[in-house]
Amino acid sequence: MIYLAICVIVLGGLATANLVLLTALMRRLRGHAEAHAPQPVSQPSLPVGSEIGDFETFTLGGGALSAREIAPGALVGFFSPSCGPCVEQIPAFLARARTAAGTGLRVAAVVIGDMDAAREMAARLDGVAEVVVESYPGPVAKAFGITSTPTFVTVEEGKVAATGMQELSASAG
Numbered sequence: 001m002i003y004l005a006i007c008v009i010v011l012g013g014l015a016t017a018n019l020v021l022l023t024a025l026m027r028r029l030r031g032h033a034e035a036h037a038p039q040p041v042s043q044p045s046l047p048v049g050s051e052i053g054d055f056e057t058f059t060l061g062g063g064a065l066s067a068r069e070i071a072p073g074a075l076v077g078f079f080s081p082s083c084g085p086c087v088e089q090i091p092a093f094l095a096r097a098r099t100a101a102g103t104g105l106r107v108a109a110v111v112i113g114d115m116d117a118a119r120e121m122a123a124r125l126d127g128v129a130e131v132v133v134e135s136y137p138g139p140v141a142k143a144f145g146i147t148s149t150p151t152f153v154t155v156e157e158g159k160v161a162a163t164g165m166q167e168l169s170a171s172a173g
Helices: 002-035 084-102 115-125 139-144 165-172
Strands: 056-058 064-066 073-079 106-112 130-134 151-156 159-163
Touching (some): 056 130, 056 139, 073 084, 073 139, 084 106, 084 115, 106 139
Parallel strands (some): 073 106
Antiparallel strands (some): 073 151
């Protein structure tokens, strides 16, 4: 009987020690998680209603592209060859671009990266959009305040009218 009482006391002590250690570990993990939590993603482009900055550049086809030329209205997509979501969004952008071009809206695609890396992506976008390849931060990315890709912007009257693929799709209908 005495052995049973000793076992219960030892087991109770072990359970208490386990609870104390587990609580300390949880506090430490919570502090670690808060310290290493992802920071809020910065605004990927100028907010809706903001004026786009001035820029002048050339497309792969040799045409000029400037803020003045797209100010009346344009759909602009920003991509990067090293960005997985960019590759996934190209078909949706192309579909939206075809619709936009059919309504007379100018369509531009900006591929951010060096020419060798951007070649394949630019080829997929060419023909549907006026394609610009620039390093970061290039003149077009600066004008739109681009900090991440993919980013999609509709311009009306020189101002950002909508951003994001969902908003662009909603404005198409």
